[in-house]
Amino acid sequence: MKSMRKMALGLTTSVATLISAQAVSAVEIEYWQYIFDTRVQAMDTLIERFQEENPGITVRHSTFPLADYRTRLAAAIPAGQGPDVMQLFYGWLDAYVDEGLVQPLPTDVFAPEMIEEEFFPMVAAMKRDGAYMALPTAVRSLALFYNTRLMSAAGFDTPPETLEEMVDMARAMTVRDGSGNITQVGITTGMNAQDHHWFREVLTRQFGAEPYLDNYRTVNYATPEGVAAFEFYTGLEATEGVSQSGFMDEPQAAFRAGRAGMHIDGSFRIGALEGTRGLDWGVAALPASADGVTANYGSYWVNAITNRAQGERKEAAVKFMEFVTSEEAMQLWLDVVGELPARPSVALTDENLANPVYGPFIEGLATAQTTLFLDETAQRQVLMDAVQRVLLEGMSPADSLMVAQEAEQEIIDRLGGN
Amino acid sequence: MNLYSRLSIERKRTVWAWAFLSVPIFFYVVIRFYPTADAMVLSFQNWNLLGARSWAGLDNYVRLWGDPVFWKVFRNTFMYLILGTPISLVISFVIAYNLDKTRFLHGTLRALYFLPFLTTAVAMAWVWRWFYQPVPIGLFNNILSSVGIGQVRFLNSTSNALPSVLAPAIWAGLGFQIIIFMAGLRAIPVSYYEAARIDGVSNWTILREITLPLLKPTIVFLVVFSSIGFLRIFDQVFNMTTNDPGGPLNSTMPLVMMIYQTAFSSYSMGYAAAQTVVLFTVLLVVSLVQLRILRDR
Known part of the structure; x- marks a missing residue:
């Protein structure tokens, strides 16, 4: 009886020691991002490699649907229940910085001079008071996807280089049934997708406007130039008849189904299009204007350390940040997700530039502008409504765009932009 | 203990009753009443979810009053109610009335009518969304086009979108209303009908003088219940218009969706709370008015 008790005691002690020993040597940090198959896959691989290199650190990877990811972060982080390292959209950072919910990246590891030298300049938007608050693994830009089969069936063997060529090709690829209903669009349109970026940062500039001051x-x-750009955009459906907003529900769905000749989208679409059965597609740089002006829109998701990471967790978090913004991580992110490396040293290699799929996107980074949204959803809605007023209510593009400008200005003013 | 043992049996019973009741009361206070009260306070504040709340006075209500989108949404919300409630009640009554007289396959038919009620609103909304698409993928438009009728813009139209979104919502609720109506019909004593038949009264008179008056409690219940349902409509609209939430041009946006967007896409919690208070007031007033008008004299 006595020996039994002794044994039990010994067992309990050794188990307790084991547990505490593990607790001392292992730090667990939590990482959050939203669900997008290839991103989750890429991050899992990165975490695996990171843990191999840093045996004392475990990273718990939690993912949430994009639709409520922002709300999850906003609810969890002020409550102290959030992750140690989080991924967030560049436009959300301000609110977190204002409330002191993210920690500046320690300048001994992430020296601002080093970042400015080694990252694309658009990353500078993440700098506050001499330190970087967050850093991306990857950046995104826009390009033109085209369906090679439909292109060659229409007699074209190279993608359009100018907007005019684009419209001509779109016209040749548009198919209507006997009653005149579109059954295949030349080019997809939809301000709800990436077109609002295309219009805001690319078309307006190509027609000579300066979208924001x-x-x-x-x-x-x-302005008259902006209105010309808007007339061009709405004209694709209204006058040229080479597109239809809401065709097959979503622009990318129409393209994936092989019912659209061309489609403008971000580099993040590559992963989703790859391996779509029966779809042969290519990528080209966004068409230039008649006088050769090119422009692009750049955006990115960043990684930041929250104020939850303190002590050894912070050390682990910094190490993890260092790893996910390393050249190795960026190349992997490019290979798996198709998002462009945030370091020119990785992005601008001859191999990447010559890549038929990534090349045009990487080329676009040179002229990419990053819109500083205050409420992207509301600002996008403004342009969606502008198009609908023209297409559904017959308002003139000039009037409709003026309404949009006033509405967007009101949003910016209300949210403290001025 | 001493205190307890001195209580009479009656008192002890009361103590026990309250002891058990305290659990749901506590639950309700914490889960329902506290957040409700907090939302009312929040409607006088500004809050972006991340930082501290700051007092805003009546700003949120003033902004609401001057917001053209709010008035559009207010009108939409009542359109859902004004179209939805009578249409769904008439259809469900007609079906229940006739189903009640049917003996052939009665159970199967009843189950078939109840089936949509069991279906998830999200799944249903998406299926209908695809039904409504233009050619080449929309079922309805493909049928129209195959018989040579022009395309109907169901969802992408400022005038058709609201009825198009409402249709599946009505259809989904029918099963429940039919079951309740049938229960109401069954509860009417058969002897009344027998007496009427003996007196040689027409079917129409029986319906008007016996069935409908005796169904009044059922009708009151269904009117209030379905009105609240249509005033709170969200799932169908949200899922059928994800490409242009509440659109086109806010033509389908109900109040609940505006609240959702203000809160979880613009993160103006105070403004959203002010809208919630308005919705709460509307629901309260509509329910009270209906109960008053339809109550037994």
Whole structure:
């Protein structure tokens, strides 16, 4: 009886020691991002490699649907229940910085001079008071996807280089049934998708407008040049008849189904298009304007360390940040997700530039502008409504764009942009 | 203990009753009443979810009053109610009335009518969304086009979108209303009908003088219940218009969706709370008015 008791005691002690020993040597940090198959897959691989290199650190990877990811972060982080390292959209950072919910990246590891030298300049938007608050693994830009089969069936063997060529090709690829209903669009349109970026940062500039002034605090696209750009965009459906907004529900669905000749989308679409059965597609740089002006829109998701990471967890978090913004991580992210490396040293290799799929996107980074949104959903809605007023209510593009400009200015003013 | 043992049996019973009741009361206070009260307070504040709340006075209500989108949404919300409630009640009554007289396959038919009620609103909304698409993928438009009728813009139209979104919502609720109506019909004593038949009264008179008056409690219940349902409509609209939430041009946006967007896409919690208070007031007033008008004299 006595020996039994002794044995039990010994067992308990050794188990307790084991547990505490593990607790001392292992730090667990939590990482959050949203669900997108290839991103989750890429991050899992990165975490595996990171843990191999840092045996004392475990990273718990939690993912949430994009639809409520932002709310999850906003609810969890102020409550102290959030992750140690989180991925967030560049436009959300301000609110977290203002409330002191993210920690600046320690300058001994992430020296601002080093970042400015080694990252694409658009990353500078993440700098506050001499330190970087967050850093991306990857950046994104826009390009033109085209369906090679439909292109060659229409007699074209190279993608369009100018907007005019694009419209001509779109016309040749549009198919209507006997009653005149579109059954295949030349080019997809939809301000709800990436087109609002294409219009805001690319088309307006190509038609000679300056979409925003005062560092994105004054809306300025309702100028005659901007109206010309808007007329071009709405004209694709209204006058040229080479597109139909809402065709097959979503632009990318129409393209994937092989019912669209061309489609403008971000580099993140590559992963989703790869391996779509029966779809042969290519990528080209966004068409230039008649006088050769090119522009692009750049955006990114960043990684940041929250104020939850303290002590040894912070050390682990910094190490993890270092790893996910390393050249190795960026190349992997490019290979798996198709998002472009945030370091030119990785992005601008001859191999990547010559890549038929990534090349045009990487080329676009050179002219990419990053819109400083205050409420992207509301600002996008403004342009969606602008198009609908023209297409459904017959308002003139000039009037509609003026309404949009005023509405967007109101959003910016209300959210403290001025 | 001493205190307890001195209580009479009656008192002890009361103590025990309250002891058990305290659990749900506590639950309700914490889960329902506290957040409700907090939302009312929040409607006088500004809060972006991340930082501290700051007092805003009546700002949120003033902004609401001056917001054209709010008035559009207010109108939409009542359109859902004004179209939805009578249409669904008439259809469900007609079906229940006739189903009640049917003996052939009665159970199967009843189950078939109840089936949509069991279906998830999200799944149903997406299936209908695809039904409504233009050619080449939309079922309805493909049928129209195959018989040579022009395309109907169901969802991408400022005038058709609201009825198109409402249709599946009505259809989904029918099963429940039919079952309740049938229960109401069964509860009417058969002897009344027998007496009427003996007196040689027409079917129409029986319906008007016996069935409908005796169904009044059922009708009151269904009117209030379905009105609240249509005033709170969200799932169908949200899922059928994800490409342009509440659109086109806010033509389908109900109040609940505006609240959702203000709160979880613009993160203006105070403004969203002010809208919630308005919705709460509307629901309260509509329910009270209906109960008053339809109550037994």
